[in-house]
Every structure is written in structure tokens, then in C-alpha cells.
Amino acid sequence: MTIKRLFIANRGEIALRVLRTAHAMGIATVLGVSEADRTSLPARLAGAIAVLGPGPSPQSYLAIDRVVAAAVEHGCDAVHPGYGFLSENAAFARAVAEAGMIFVGPAVQTLEGMGDKLAARALALAAGLPVLPGGAAETAQDVAARAQETGYPLLLKAVAGGGGKGMRRVDRAEDLDAALAMARAEAQASFGNPAVYVERFVARGRHVEVQILGDGTHAIHLGTRDCSIQRRFQKLVEEAPAPAMPDAARAAIEDAAVRLARHIAYRGAGTAEFLVDADDFSFYFLELNARIQVEHPVTEAITGVDLVEQQLLVAMGHPLRLTQAMVRPHGHAIEVRVNAEDPDADFRPAPGVVARAAWPAGPGIRVDSHIANGGEVPPFYDSLLGKLIVHGATREQAVARMAAALQHLRIDGLPTTAPLHRRILADPRFVAGGVDTGFLAGLNLTGSNP
Known part of the structure; x- marks a missing residue:
């Protein structure tokens, strides 16, 4: 199977991310957009666009019939769902397949098993993983x-x-x-x-996850990520590998993730998420996200593997070209999510127009963003403006590089979480590494958004 024309059923920075790899692979692209996103940067860079409906996502990005019909109408032979929206929706994957197209993601049966978190718990137990x-x-x-x-x-x-x-x-x-x-x-x-x-609920828990790749027969891992700094259970800062973890604990959690992937014959890119007790490093399976993750760039930074390319290759029927021995992580990577939110007001979303967006650049710095000067942030969707990612030879270098990069980041016109990230990077607990999910509650947010 060959993908010649790819429909991207998503928006924002992940749409740009998929566009970049698809174009590098010589695959033509069509981007599904809502009326609110017709003039967005991803819409301007896609090979073609298909308007799905009004701004509210139930009438556009979540409307299965409209998305599938648009992909068929534009002659696409595959659909990439990105993350969120319909990415883990088994009915959507089935509709894509029934329309004669490739769904870039796991098999429908896997989505049914993992999209339902209770079914996922049962499958994890069957694979010998501990659950809460x-x-x-x-x-x-x-x-x-x-x-x-x-x-x-x-x-x-x-x-x-x-x-x-x-x-x-x-x-x-x-x-x-x-x-x-x-x-x-x-x-x-x-x-x-x-x-x-x-x-x-585990009070002193750390959110540690493992990136997996599978082709339905073989499965490997690409190391750990720590995503413990969260607000409202949504991640703000991610790093790879997970810091301050004993080698034995890291190996055990990676082994558990691969064991689960093999048990369910996983196909594509996915992430096994675990809650790790910060005191004794015991761990519990939380869920398997059967899609690309927002934080995938930190894994790409330490492994050199293009995860979207791997998704597309597996979707085309290719066996994994990577073995576990070929995955040799190097250095340390940190990602911060820059959201249009006001931390001083309980992270209230702040839609509006970005008057200026000046992202840092330099060695070891990557920016994944769909926002440019004059870009509009609609009120209908997630408030993510972009992701700032740094890579260093050591965690100490990565922390210093991120702190410096944040000083050069400038987004004007609406409140963002960037000032909060500067405070996080300067906090001695973060610098030491290994914080738990209660970190943000212990950080003084007052004045974080001058």
C-alpha cells in the first residue's frame, strides 16, 4: 500500500507537524478545516483544504460523516487524525476504512479496547500490568x-x-x-x-509514560517521558528521559509498556502512561493513548526518530525498520506548552489575536507552532499556541537552554503561560528533577503573568 494523498483531520500545530513530514515523504496533503481556521497557517501551507463546517468542533472536526466525505471527495487514500478530536474514535477509524481509505493509527479493535479506558484496564491486567x-x-x-x-x-x-x-x-x-x-x-x-x-488518587505520584512503536507483530519502546507538571490534569512541561529514576525502575516500566503493546498486537505510534509512586517507584498503568502525543518532540529529540514518518510507514504496511537495539537515546530534552491562558485567573482561556509572536531559535531549539503575527486564537478549541522544545547533552544543559530560550520568547496581544514557565524553570525543585504532580500547587502563581 502506498499513501499518495493524505487527509489531515486536525488543526493547529499537530496539523503543521503532519504536513511537514508528509511533504518530506512526497505525499500530497489535504487539510480539513472549520470556518474559523480557513485562514490559519496550516490552511495556507496545506496542498488543499476542505471546509468541514462552522467553528464549533461538533459541527466540524468531530463530525465523522463530514470528515470522511471530505476526504473521499478530495481523492485521499489515507487519513491522519493527529491527536484529540477523532484520533482514538473507533467509529471514525471504521468509517475511514469502509470508505476505502487507510486510517493512520491502530486497528479498530485496538481503538475499541484502548479508547475505552475501562477495557484498557482489563487488557493491561491480562498483560500482567498493575492498575490502581x-x-x-x-x-x-x-x-x-x-x-x-x-x-x-x-x-x-x-x-x-x-x-x-x-x-x-x-x-x-x-x-x-x-x-x-x-x-x-x-x-x-x-x-x-x-x-x-x-x-x-495518589498524592505523591509522578506521571511517567513510555513511547511505543509497533507493526502488529513486533513492538519496541523509545524510552520514557516525565509529564508530572500539570494544570487541571493537562500537561504543561514534559521531558525525556524521565529524570531521577533508578535504572531498574526505568527498565521495568519500559518492559511493561512493550509487554502490553505485544499483548494487543499494537500497530503504529502509541504511549503507555503510568502513575509512579515518587517514594518507592512502584508504578500503575493508567492508559494507552493510541495516537501521536502532544509531547512527542522530546522523544524525537533524544532518539532522532521521526514518529509521524513511522506512523505513515506502518500504515502503509511496512514492518518496523527499527529494532530495540537501534534505539539509542542521547542527551535530554524538555518541552513547554505555551497556551493562551491566564495563570493568574485559574488558567482561564484567553482567545483573541496574537499581535506579535517571536519564538527563539538556535542550537538545540525546536518550535512547533501554528501561530504567527496577527494569528487568531478561536474560542472553540484547545488554547495551545505552540511548543518550545530544547535538547542538550545533559539535563543540566537542557534546563539552562530552556531557561535562556524562554527569556527570548515574546507573544503579545493576549495572556500566555510563558511567564509561568520561566518561574518553573527557575524553581529549585524542578532544577533538581523528579517532581510529582503536586508541583504546581506548591508554586506561587501570583504575578506569573506580568
């Missing part, structure tokens, strides 16, 4: 009973979720009903499925 206490809860009464069994604090998590959407921490029984209503509403809006489940 918790489980299914359909009605409000079921949720209350499960919460009582699991204990507080706990998390409500969207069954069809990912990226922190549809997730709420609950510390007291009296807060459960309100949190459940919010989690279900957000899950419905983000994934078209309001179902949630209950999971034990």
Missing part, C-alpha cells in the same frame, strides 16, 4: 458506591477520555455529585460520551 484501585460506575448511585469502596481522594475519569478532559479530583463525599456532573459534561463535549469511571 477503582472501576466502572454507570449511575450516580454506582459512582457513590465505587467511591466509598475506593476511598478519597479519588479521580473521576472519562471512559473515552484523554488529555485531561472529563477528569475531576474529588476529596470529599459531599463534593462528588457536583464533580460528577462537571466530568460528565466535559466528557460529552470533548468525546461525545459522558461515561466516567472511578480511580484512586
Whole structure:
């Protein structure tokens, strides 16, 4: 199978990222856009665009029939879903296949198993991976009973979720009903499925994940990433490899990820996410994201592997050209997500127009962004403006390089998280490495956005 014309069913920086690799591989591109994104930078750089519908994502990026019809109309033979939106939607993958096109991602059966987080827990258990206490809860009464069994604090998590959407921490029984209503509403809006489940919350947990690649027969890992610095369960800073981890703990978590990938005959790029106890490095499987991740550039930086290229090659039926022995990570990489949000106002989204965007450049610096001077940030989508990635020979060099790069980053016209990142990089706890998910709660955010 050969992909000659690729439909990109996404927007923003990930659309640009896929465009870049597709063009380098000689693949023609068509970008699906909403009315709000018709003049975006990705739309200007794509080979062609297909307008899917109005700005709100349910009427455009989440409308399966419209996306598939647009891809067929433009003569595409494959669809790349990026991340978010329909990337882990089994019904979408099936519709793409039924229309005679290649879905650039795992098999439908894998999406069904991993897109449903409860099914993913069961598959992880079958593969011998540890999971946190918790489980299914359909009605409000079921949720209350499960919460009582699991204990507080706990998390409500969207069954069809990912990226922190549809997730709420609950510390007291009296807060459960309100949190459940919010989690279900957000899950419905983000994934078209309001179902949630209950999971034990670990206070001193680290969010460590493993990048995997598979071709349905073989599977390998490309090392760890640490994504513990989060707001509202959405990642702000990521680094690879995960710092301050004993070699034995790192090897165990990497082995668990590959074991799961082989157990489910995984195909394509994916990420096995784990919660690691910061005290004893015991770990628990959280989920397998059956797609490319926002933070994939830090893995690319330390391995030299183009993950989007690997996705496309596997989708075309090629066996993995990489063996585990060929993956030799070098150095350290850090990524910060620059969002149009106001940290001083509980990270309130700040849509608007970017008056000026000046991103740093230089050795070891990479920028993935779809925002330029005069670029509009619509109110309908995630607030991500771009990602700043640095690579250094050591973690110390990477930290210093990121701190310097952030001093040269300038985005005018709306509040962003860039000033907060400067504070994070200067914090002695971050500099030491190995912070847990409670890091941001212990950071004084006042005045972070001058």
C-alpha cells in the first residue's frame, strides 16, 4: 500500500507537524478545516483544504460523516487524525476504512479496547500490568458506591477520555455529585460520551509514560517521558528521559509498556502512561493513548526518530525498520506548552489575536507552532499556541537552554503561560528533577503573568 494523498483531520500545530513530514515523504496533503481556521497557517501551507463546517468542533472536526466525505471527495487514500478530536474514535477509524481509505493509527479493535479506558484496564491486567484501585460506575448511585469502596481522594475519569478532559479530583463525599456532573459534561463535549469511571488518587505520584512503536507483530519502546507538571490534569512541561529514576525502575516500566503493546498486537505510534509512586517507584498503568502525543518532540529529540514518518510507514504496511537495539537515546530534552491562558485567573482561556509572536531559535531549539503575527486564537478549541522544545547533552544543559530560550520568547496581544514557565524553570525543585504532580500547587502563581 502506498499513501499518495493524505487527509489531515486536525488543526493547529499537530496539523503543521503532519504536513511537514508528509511533504518530506512526497505525499500530497489535504487539510480539513472549520470556518474559523480557513485562514490559519496550516490552511495556507496545506496542498488543499476542505471546509468541514462552522467553528464549533461538533459541527466540524468531530463530525465523522463530514470528515470522511471530505476526504473521499478530495481523492485521499489515507487519513491522519493527529491527536484529540477523532484520533482514538473507533467509529471514525471504521468509517475511514469502509470508505476505502487507510486510517493512520491502530486497528479498530485496538481503538475499541484502548479508547475505552475501562477495557484498557482489563487488557493491561491480562498483560500482567498493575492498575490502581477503582472501576466502572454507570449511575450516580454506582459512582457513590465505587467511591466509598475506593476511598478519597479519588479521580473521576472519562471512559473515552484523554488529555485531561472529563477528569475531576474529588476529596470529599459531599463534593462528588457536583464533580460528577462537571466530568460528565466535559466528557460529552470533548468525546461525545459522558461515561466516567472511578480511580484512586495518589498524592505523591509522578506521571511517567513510555513511547511505543509497533507493526502488529513486533513492538519496541523509545524510552520514557516525565509529564508530572500539570494544570487541571493537562500537561504543561514534559521531558525525556524521565529524570531521577533508578535504572531498574526505568527498565521495568519500559518492559511493561512493550509487554502490553505485544499483548494487543499494537500497530503504529502509541504511549503507555503510568502513575509512579515518587517514594518507592512502584508504578500503575493508567492508559494507552493510541495516537501521536502532544509531547512527542522530546522523544524525537533524544532518539532522532521521526514518529509521524513511522506512523505513515506502518500504515502503509511496512514492518518496523527499527529494532530495540537501534534505539539509542542521547542527551535530554524538555518541552513547554505555551497556551493562551491566564495563570493568574485559574488558567482561564484567553482567545483573541496574537499581535506579535517571536519564538527563539538556535542550537538545540525546536518550535512547533501554528501561530504567527496577527494569528487568531478561536474560542472553540484547545488554547495551545505552540511548543518550545530544547535538547542538550545533559539535563543540566537542557534546563539552562530552556531557561535562556524562554527569556527570548515574546507573544503579545493576549495572556500566555510563558511567564509561568520561566518561574518553573527557575524553581529549585524542578532544577533538581523528579517532581510529582503536586508541583504546581506548591508554586506561587501570583504575578506569573506580568
